[in-house]
Amino acid sequence: MVTPAPNGSVEEYISRSEEDTLRIARSFAQSLKPGDIIALYGDLGAGKTEFVRGICQYFHVEELVSSPTFTIINQYVGTFPDGEEVVLYHVDLYRIKSPKELHDIGFAECVMTPDAIKMVEWSEHADQLLSLPHYAIFIDFAPDAETARIIRITHVKPEKVH
Numbered sequence: 482m483v484t485p486a487p488n489g490s491v492e493e494y495i496s497r498s499e500e501d502t503l504r505i506a507r508s509f510a511q512s513l514k515p516g517d518i519i520a521l522y523g524d525l526g527a528g529k530t531e532f533v534r535g536i537c538q539y540f541h542v543e544e545l546v547s548s549p550t551f552t553i554i555n556q557y558v559g560t561f562p563d564g565e566e567v568v569l570y571h572v573d574l575y576r577i578k579s580p581k582e583l584h585d586i587g588f589a590e591c592v593m594t595p596d597a598i599k600m601v602e603w604s605e606h607a608d609q610l611l612s613l614p615h616y617a618i619f620i621d622f623a624p625d626a627e628t629a630r631i632i633r634i635t636h637v638k639p640e641k642v643h
């Protein structure tokens with residue numbers, strides 16, 4: 482799996498369990514702002530959805546966060562620590578195979594929603610993702626051993642994305 486070339490800061494973590502991944506995600510979520518887009522890379526079962534769960538925990542999403550494999554886009558409402566509400570979109574493009582399908586699910590509208598936090602699995606299936614300026618955070622999940630995962634977080638500087 483190829484992550485876009487890093488041109489910003491890179492942080493690397495080792496998760497040794499599902500619980501570790503949730504903890505790393507909750508801690509990462511503290512830095513999120515309204516409008517941020519997170520693209521999650523890694524093979525099937527790498528831990529992308531688990532990480533999204535951790536982000537949703539930080540925002541006190543009450544619903545059960547499940548993989549949007551069939552629904553493609555799930556929407557949640559969470560809250561920042563100051564009580565401000567935030568919409569979170571969890572998108573899984575694994576089954577999306579063409580620009581038409583991408584259009585039909587309303588992907589562009591979803592990622593352009595100004596104040597929502599967008600988390601996208603299999604964003605490799607959406608070329609336009611990389612052409613937008615604010616897709617600033619890329620997270621790559623690489624299995625290391627049975628339950629170990631290397632999680633690399635790259636903050637892409639918007640002015641260099643074009």
Ligand SMILES: Nc1ncnc2c1ncn2[C@@H]1O[C@H](COP(=O)(O)OP(=O)(O)OP(=O)(O)O)[C@@H](O)[C@H]1O
Binds near residue numbers: 525
């Ligand atoms: N360190 C770990 N971090 C996260 N998940 C782990 C870890 N160790 C084992 N697992 C297991 O790996 C699986 C990760 O599944 P998850 O749905 O998060 O993968 P995914 O990357 O979203 O895959 P997909 O591309 O199919 O959506 C879970 O069953 C989880 O219990």
Ligand SMILES: [Mg+2]
Binds near residue numbers: 529
């Ligand atoms: Mg998933």
